[in-house]
Amino acid sequence: MLEKALEGSRKYWTWVIFLLAVIGVGFIFYLRQFGYGLGITGMSRDVSWGLYIGQFTFLVGVAASAVMLVIPLYLHNFKKFSKIVILGEFLAVASVTMCMTFIFVDMGQPTRVLNVMLHPTPNSVMFFDFLVLTGYLLLNIIIGWTSMGAERKGFAPPAWVKPLVYISIPWAISIHTVTAFLYAGLPGREYWLTAIMAARFLASAFAAGPALLIILAMIVRKLTKFDPGKEVIQSISKIVAYAMAANVFFLLLEVFTAFYSSIPGEKNPFFYLYAGIDGFGKLVPLMWISAILAVIALVLLIYPGTRRMEKTLAAACVAVFASLWIDKGFGLTVGGFVPNPFGKITEYWPTVPESLIILGVWAIGALVLTILYKVAISVREATAGIEIEH
Amino acid sequence: MYNGGKILLGILIFLALATFPFYNNIGKADVEPKPSIDTPAIQKLSEKKCIEPTAFMKAEHMVLLNEWRDLAVRDNNRVYVAGDGKKYTISLQNTCMKCHSNKKEFCDKCHNYAGVSPYCWDCHLAPKEGK
Amino acid sequence: MGIDRREFLKIIGASAAFALGGMTIVDAIVKDDAEAAQYTPEPGALVAGQWAMVIDMWKFKTEDDRKRVIDACNSAHNIPDFGEAKDEVKWIWDDSFEHAFPETEQKYLQASLEKMPFLLMCNHCENPPCVRVCPTKATFKRSDGIVMQDMHRCIGCRFCMAACPYGSRSFNWSDPRPYIKHENPNYPTRTKGVVEKCTFCVERLAKGEMPACVEASNGAMVFGDLKDPNSKVRKLLESTYTIRRKPELGTGPNIYYVIRGADNA
Numbered sequence: 001m002l003e004k005a006l007e008g009s010r011k012y013w014t015w016v017i018f019l020l021a022v023i024g025v026g027f028i029f030y031l032r033q034f035g036y037g038l039g040i041t042g043m044s045r046d047v048s049w050g051l052y053i054g055q056f057t058f059l060v061g062v063a064a065s066a067v068m069l070v071i072p073l074y075l076h077n078f079k080k081f082s083k084i085v086i087l088g089e090f091l092a093v094a095s096v097t098m099c100m101t102f103i104f105v106d107m108g109q110p111t112r113v114l115n116v117m118l119h120p121t122p123n124s125v126m127f128f129d130f131l132v133l134t135g136y137l138l139l140n141i142i143i144g145w146t147s148m149g150a151e152r153k154g155f156a157p158p159a160w161v162k163p164l165v166y167i168s169i170p171w172a173i174s175i176h177t178v179t180a181f182l183y184a185g186l187p188g189r190e191y192w193l194t195a196i197m198a199a200r201f202l203a204s205a206f207a208a209g210p211a212l213l214i215i216l217a218m219i220v221r222k223l224t225k226f227d228p229g230k231e232v233i234q235s236i237s238k239i240v241a242y243a244m245a246a247n248v249f250f251l252l253l254e255v256f257t258a259f260y261s262s263i264p265g266e267k268n269p270f271f272y273l274y275a276g277i278d279g280f281g282k283l284v285p286l287m288w289i290s291a292i293l294a295v296i297a298l299v300l301l302i303y304p305g306t307r308r309m310e311k312t313l314a315a316a317c318v319a320v321f322a323s324l325w326i327d328k329g330f331g332l333t334v335g336g337f338v339p340n341p342f343g344k345i346t347e348y349w350p351t352v353p354e355s356l357i358i359l360g361v362w363a364i365g366a367l368v369l370t371i372l373y374k375v376a377i378s379v380r381e382a383t384a385g386i387e388i389e390h
Numbered sequence: 391m392y393n394g395g396k397i398l399l400g401i402l403i404f405l406a407l408a409t410f411p412f413y414n415n416i417g418k419a420d421v422e423p424k425p426s427i428d429t430p431a432i433q434k435l436s437e438k439k440c441i442e443p444t445a446f447m448k449a450e451h452m453v454l455l456n457e458w459r460d461l462a463v464r465d466n467n468r469v470y471v472a473g474d475g476k477k478y479t480i481s482l483q484n485t486c487m488k489c490h491s492n493k494k495e496f497c498d499k500c501h502n503y504a505g506v507s508p509y510c511w512d513c514h515l516a517p518k519e520g521k
Numbered sequence: 522m523g524i525d526r527r528e529f530l531k532i533i534g535a536s537a538a539f540a541l542g543g544m545t546i547v548d549a550i551v552k553d554d555a556e557a558a559q560y561t562p563e564p565g566a567l568v569a570g571q572w573a574m575v576i577d578m579w580k581f582k583t584e585d586d587r588k589r590v591i592d593a594c595n596s597a598h599n600i601p602d603f604g605e606a607k608d609e610v611k612w613i614w615d616d617s618f619e620h621a622f623p624e625t626e627q628k629y630l631q632a633s634l635e636k637m638p639f640l641l642m643c644n645h646c647e648n649p650p651c652v653r654v655c656p657t658k659a660t661f662k663r664s665d666g667i668v669m670q671d672m673h674r675c676i677g678c679r680f681c682m683a684a685c686p687y688g689s690r691s692f693n694w695s696d697p698r699p700y701i702k703h704e705n706p707n708y709p710t711r712t713k714g715v716v717e718k719c720t721f722c723v724e725r726l727a728k729g730e731m732p733a734c735v736e737a738s739n740g741a742m743v744f745g746d747l748k749d750p751n752s753k754v755r756k757l758l759e760s761t762y763t764i765r766r767k768p769e770l771g772t773g774p775n776i777y778y779v780i781r782g783a784d785n786a
Contacts, residue, residue: 037713039694044607048682108677108714115657115676126656126680187650187770188686341688343623463671467560468727512712
């Protein structure tokens, strides 16, 4: 089936070559980082994780969100999703690929990364994260690829795929729960030390992932003959609306606990992120943009008129994605490190090489996504009109 | 043959890449490396013998060093009892390199020949030698 | 070439058996060597059930007293000086009371405390969060309570730095070698991309010596076995008022700080 990715329009190839160029630039800067060390990033002994781990955290959520299509289709027999579920699964594959690449570029000694397997350490959450991510990647590749192959030949997927689909549901929840546990179990990092971290992660994941999927579905519909259908997009938009509402609710719960208890350690990260402390406030504008975007998105998503109109829905989805990217992909990681264990403030801001490496990794994800979507859509276009039992 | 030209070209490129090590080394002298053990410390030894027989050290020193580092750092066993019963402190810098103070003529000779670059020296300091 | 399924399976089976047999022989050879060699701890090594330290800052009279202690460690362990706070590698360093004990700050603090610098280092916790999170066991707790760092195994994921509530772990953001002023040829440096920290001088304890900082402190720092009721640290803890950094986190820090009243200053 992969050969379908080797033929395409001029536009397709321009896009692929553009992505390869961005990857190339990122790779050159990664080689510099490999040679010099992580000192070419904006990280420091106080903010020892930065955007790399932030992107990883955010993208685990996008990957897990495929389950929001799988649950209605397989557990509630919501047939309308049968056409689009493959887009969700392939989005998961691309996202997990990016997650693993981000972890890899964040390693100080990347050549030793297999020590994680060589010296398995069950008490480390990172060890488990490695396991569940690898498993989730394999599950989605197998499920997506087999269903696609069957569809091309005009058959329903083989029976053994079904149990894998069912396994993938709790598995998706687990990858994001484990990722939340990376943060939520550390003494002395009050911003992360919260029992609703995993719940908050899942809520934001189920908003950001499906929002991205709606945007992707709209792009696909515009560029190809494949149309997931207006109703499908409307159904997903309701998922985004509920999840985004839950996410904002959870964030407000955190704000209440911090400020009503009035414990300095709980309040300080919020002060740093949203107001700045002692003149240090590089993240303040970003965090407020995130908050404002979240409010705009919620209004557009909750009011039925704007949710049903595709233009405003698209705007709402972009707002959800951007807001959550800032909140989770940037603020969450950095906020946990400020102030540092001595009550002092060291700020973090990504450097140019770091940003280009990040762009390169996103381009890798986009390339994987493009190729997988190209295959899926080519198969769809070839079998258009043939009805398949799911 | 369907697409014959492309296939042949592919095979040629593959062969060119796969045989690279051979033609890249054509004409280069293949001289067996002779690591030097001529250092002041070794000259002083009455019997010029490493901690284990030379054949073993030649073949297994990397395994031994790997074992050493785990035993010293992780198990706090810092004394090595050799096959002949003699005891040595486990330390690359303070035991091995005290005799073999000529890293360039000893370690590097073979390592360069074999094309390996062990990362021991990223952390462990080599003895000071004249350039 | 006529090879049927049966024959093929036979060949596979035979080669598998051969491979397994070969492995056994190799194992036997390797084992032999392992048996010939033995490893033991150093005979004169200092041992303990749980190493701990009591630090009396009132005994440091001048800045030089403090500097001497810090320098003793820095030069023994090839600690680089990157010259920038954000890249700093610190095994032992000093900071104010307010920063060392951030949640105990008060407006009207005893004057002698307010200006007193405290020596800080790894607390060698009883229940170390850094060890809990490390995905490769590169950092681990020894039977004598020392939280050890295996720089050979560290992959540089920095999870331990996020987990340590004391800021006691440093990462090599680039190659430290150019930033080491005087190399100690008897101790390794580190390489870029690994985490490092105070090890309570395991290399000195193995030779029967006290940690470098303790030796340079003229008695202001006392090091000993917490499990031994007759040890100097236990006697001191029983007779003096001491505090620890962030004990409420349940990490069980093993560095104790003597606190004296203003009249004793």
